[in-house]
Amino acid sequence: MTIQDTTRRLRLQTISQDISSFHGLQTVSTYNTTRADASSAKLQEVYQTMLISQQTETEKLALYRAAADAARLAEWEFHNAVLAMKEVVRGQYGSDSDQAQAVGLKKKSDRKRPSRKKAVAMA
Numbered sequence: 001m002t003i004q005d006t007t008r009r010l011r012l013q014t015i016s017q018d019i020s021s022f023h024g025l026q027t028v029s030t031y032n033t034t035r036a037d038a039s040s041a042k043l044q045e046v047y048q049t050m051l052i053s054q055q056t057e058t059e060k061l062a063l064y065r066a067a068a069d070a071a072r073l074a075e076w077e078f079h080n081a082v083l084a085m086k087e088v089v090r091g092q093y094g095s096d097s098d099q100a101q102a103v104g105l106k107k108k109s110d111r112k113r114p115s116r117k118k119a120v121a122m123a
Helices: 012-025 040-093 098-102
Strands: none
16 A cells, blocks of 8 residues: 555545445445444544535635735725825925935935937947
8 A cells, every 4th residue: 555645635536436435335234344444433423524624624715715805905905005195295295305215205316317328330
């Protein structure tokens, strides 16, 4: 038997086949085993545990997505408020003020003026 890598998820097809096999076993009335891990009671127990875990995962995933959406919207709201604040600072104190530089804007006098590039003569 190969070593099982339990860090990866099983494929949906594999889970579906396992569920079909489990439901098929329920129709076999004479099934009896001495292996505790293969008994009908153990199979029913781990099946219910799997269903509950999948349901919990789905619920938490929905909560995660809702929290991620709320965080994304809050980030955009904050960003837009900062942009509005920068416009107010620029309008109130001017583009060349120390206050404008304090909020992250570049002073107008610090901007490098564009210069013409000399055309290279083709020979």
